[in-house]
Amino acid sequence: MRVPAKPPLEGLKRTLDKQRANGHRMPRDGFLRESFSLPRDQARAKAREWLERWPKQAYWTEIESWCERPGDVIEFTMRRLPTAD
Template sequence: MSAPRSAPRDLARRFATKRETRGGGGWRRESFTLERGEARAKAREWFERFPKAAYMTEIEFWRELDDGRIEFTIRRLPSAD
């Protein structure tokens, strides 16, 4: 008797879970929604704490919301942690 086949979404979920728990080589991301000045300060803090040369830190995504706040995601490699 053969094992039941997995649906594509089940396989995707399993691989995603494995990738998250494995750690190591994956990107670390953190998202923020802050006032413009606070967003600037938070980005500066990240680039000082995790320099681009060592961690490949970058603003992956950003946008200005209707209320003027900035929503953004910063990503970095955990290479030098």
């Protein structure tokens, strides 16, 4: 019995390589995320800035995760929807 040939994947490979080189990666759930690592006071100010610029009610803005690092540094990830529809 003959095994079918594998389809050519060069076009797909080129497309993926181009997107990765340009930094175009869309999260699978549609949220935009940005991570920060800041001293505690600056971290609070950055979180407030995000919540004021993109209100939670419209953009579902939230602190997705956070942890405390040595030296009173907070590492956290903010997420929001790209638009408020």
